[in-house]
Amino acid sequence: MVVINGIKKTYKDDKIAVRNLSFALPKGECFGYLGINGVGKTTEIKMLTGDILPTQGIATLGGFDILTQQLKLRRLIGYCPQLDALIDLLSLREHLELFAKIKGTLSGGNKLKLSVAIAMIGSPTIIFLDEPPTGMDPVSYEFMGDIIADVSTANKESTVVLTTHSMEECEALCTRVGIMVGGRLRCLGSVQHLKSRFSDGFMIDSKLNVPSTEMVGNFYTTTIKTHCPEAADFESRLTRDQVKNYAIIWVNLIDSFGVQENQFTTYDSFLRNTFPNVELLERQNEHCRLKLHDDHQNQSLLLSNVFAKMEAIKHNVALKEYSVCQTSLEKNFNSFASQQDEEKGVPRGMEVKKYV
């Protein structure tokens, strides 16, 4: 439905906004374009919708050439631009009539909803949405998400190209995602594929058992009494009032803390003996969050393997519950976004020459 072949855009000031972009999208796809500000997403959409001309390359939408068949092509597309540009979509009379009616009555978010609705009118075959959710309230945002999913992935009526800064939106809506850096598409694939390919590991959220009274008692007998007889004598030296007033509670708390420490140390060492690179990120009482780093050299770090190993470990440690999840798409995106600086120089073979 969308075929892009070697599209490039150089602005007047020699700024290369899009560099030799090539990819294709079938019908029914919801494609998410990710990239930090200024990487070239809007420029790419503007070339496809005919707002601006590419410097180089060809593209077809629904079989129509973006350079020579703009009139036919426009009937196929719906476009919700990033900025409020309703003026481009209406005749002068319609524009005046509409704004005479709505001036001062539509908030920014409502104007945006109107723009999305206009882009969807007539069930266009290809819909371009340039950062549509900015400023939309959560209810409308969810409603818009449902509509996008309906027309693209569910009913296979349209191909949707969505530029966004929201990873959540991409994860929820898009069948495929492309991450753009410095005018180039650096990766393209399903969210799950990108996560598996670029993920740097797994997060494990765990909850250990709350120490039982019996465990606390055992700890007191085996550890405190053995290694610290003075402290063990502490209880017998307390007055009745002291026992009544909290002192005994403190002893119990210290014992309970000791049991928790032992449980955690055992759990931590089991993890470190099982996985190559474990980092403790956070710990509070019986809860802890750990990261299993993946250097992509160890093939065993697959989600299924991590679960299998955790299931084996859990019988040896005081683990009440745990969950394993892949690092988020946001993490992957951030690592791509950080490459933006490196992309600022003109790459080899892409130099723009000035002829005077």
Ligand SMILES: Nc1ncnc2c1ncn2[C@@H]1O[C@H](COP(=O)(O)OP(=O)(O)OP(=O)(O)O)[C@@H](O)[C@H]1O
């Ligand atoms: N008319 C123009 N003339 C010169 N440079 C431009 C023009 N329009 C955009 N650019 C530059 O081209 C690059 C890509 O801009 P573009 O608007 O396509 O980025 P974007 O990824 O859509 O950003 P955002 O997420 O902020 O919308 C930027 O460096 C921008 O400054």
